[in-house]
Amino acid sequence: MSYQPVSFHPAPVTAAAAPAADTWPVDAVLALFELPFNELLYRAQQVHREHFDPAEVELATLLSIKTGGCPEDCGYCPQAARYDTGVTAQKILPLDTVLQAAREAKSHGATRFCMGAAWRSPKDHDLEQVEQMVREVKALGLETCATLGMLGEGQAQRLKQAGLDYYNHNLDTAPEFYENIITTRDYQQRLNTLGQVRGAGIKVCCGGIVGMGESRLQRAGLIAQLANMDPYPESVPVNHLVQVEGTPLHGIDPLDPLEFGRTIAVARITMPKARVRLSAGRRQMGEAVQAMCFMAGANSIFYGDKLLTTGNPEVEQDQALLAKLGMRARSGAVDARCEVSS
Numbered sequence: 001m002s003y004q005p006v007s008f009h010p011a012p013v014t015a016a017a018a019p020a021a022d023t024w025p026v027d028a029v030l031a032l033f034e035l036p037f038n039e040l041l042y043r044a045q046q047v048h049r050e051h052f053d054p055a056e057v058e059l060a061t062l063l064s065i066k067t068g069g070c071p072e073d074c075g076y077c078p079q080a081a082r083y084d085t086g087v088t089a090q091k092i093l094p095l096d097t098v099l100q101a102a103r104e105a106k107s108h109g110a111t112r113f114c115m116g117a118a119w120r121s122p123k124d125h126d127l128e129q130v131e132q133m134v135r136e137v138k139a140l141g142l143e144t145c146a147t148l149g150m151l152g153e154g155q156a157q158r159l160k161q162a163g164l165d166y167y168n169h170n171l172d173t174a175p176e177f178y179e180n181i182i183t184t185r186d187y188q189q190r191l192n193t194l195g196q197v198r199g200a201g202i203k204v205c206c207g208g209i210v211g212m213g214e215s216r217l218q219r220a221g222l223i224a225q226l227a228n229m230d231p232y233p234e235s236v237p238v239n240h241l242v243q244v245e246g247t248p249l250h251g252i253d254p255l256d257p258l259e260f261g262r263t264i265a266v267a268r269i270t271m272p273k274a275r276v277r278l279s280a281g282r283r284q285m286g287e288a289v290q291a292m293c294f295m296a297g298a299n300s301i302f303y304g305d306k307l308l309t310t311g312n313p314e315v316e317q318d319q320a321l322l323a324k325l326g327m328r329a330r331s332g333a334v335d336a337r338c339e340v341s342s
């Protein structure tokens, strides 16, 4: 189905044209952010409908397979050992517990299962256990995703061999703002891990967090970094900061929900074939803001009553919301896009 653009464009609207050769200079991304809201959402909808069924949403369930006690200093994170957040550190979960959670996720309609660990980077013997989890979760007929921190030489290949479909590693924010949030690993180290993941033939899940006190220009900077990856990530989680007491970012001014919607729309326009995930923060958002994000081109959510350590809407609540919006869960089939590079 193709939609013709409206013929009347007020002057500022024409300022944000698609840049040449599929690269996105930060000023071109910023120009999208600055479009009149309805024009931005309209453009995002057009792009979305060129590549996806707008009524369909992917459901990905998260499980924290190793919680808390992390040595890093990410200013948003309840799992950093140095912040007093009430999260109790736990050892890696036994395989049976993980499989039980994966079966339950599948029975609720999830198609992807994402295993998260509060590590700076996995030790080789941790990785063996994760490999086993990946093999067995995949055997249940779920797509597998893991987020384990920085990967060293050969670790991505091992995960690929175990059958890992996606690796999540976020850039989190724009390079210019990054040092305000994390000092224990730098931006380049994140890019290196993403390179290892790509190099091993694992699909990339990479996004960031907004609402950490960054400027609009810095939000544009994050999106430009993601969109200019060659190829851009197959999955793009856009997290709204979940403010957790005890973390340095607790208590900062919350982001305007319309600005969150703009961020989703800009991600959709600049990464047309990616799964753009409306990620952390949905519990705090309310239904109307979530509906706006689906209109802006989000087509994936974290599904299940917990993210890693914080809450997410209940399964029944999400099912009711999707029904109200006339949306349905993606079935188990593999995305066409995910077999092709952008």
Ligand code: SAM
Pocket: 076, 077, 078, 079, 116, 117, 118, 119, 120, 147, 148, 149, 150, 169, 170, 172, 208, 209, 239, 240, 241, 242, 243, 244, 280, 308
């Ligand atoms: N430890 C690994 C790492 O940092 O790469 C993997 C797990 S870590 C919790 C995965 C991602 O969760 C982070 O990169 C961040 O984007 C997101 N995240 C963590 N805490 C968050 C919060 N309070 N609000 C929103 N997103 C958060």
Ligand code: DTB
Pocket: 062, 078, 079, 116, 147, 168, 170, 207, 208, 237, 238, 239, 242, 279, 280, 307, 308, 309, 310, 311
């Ligand atoms: C991502 O981008 N967001 C998820 C997942 N990848 C691992 C994590 C969100 C965590 C929110 C805070 C918590 O529950 O601890």
Ligand code: SF4
Pocket: 070, 071, 072, 073, 074, 077, 078, 079, 080, 117, 118, 119, 120, 149
């Ligand atoms: Fe550790 Fe990951 Fe949390 Fe950073 S985001 S403190 S690396 S668990």
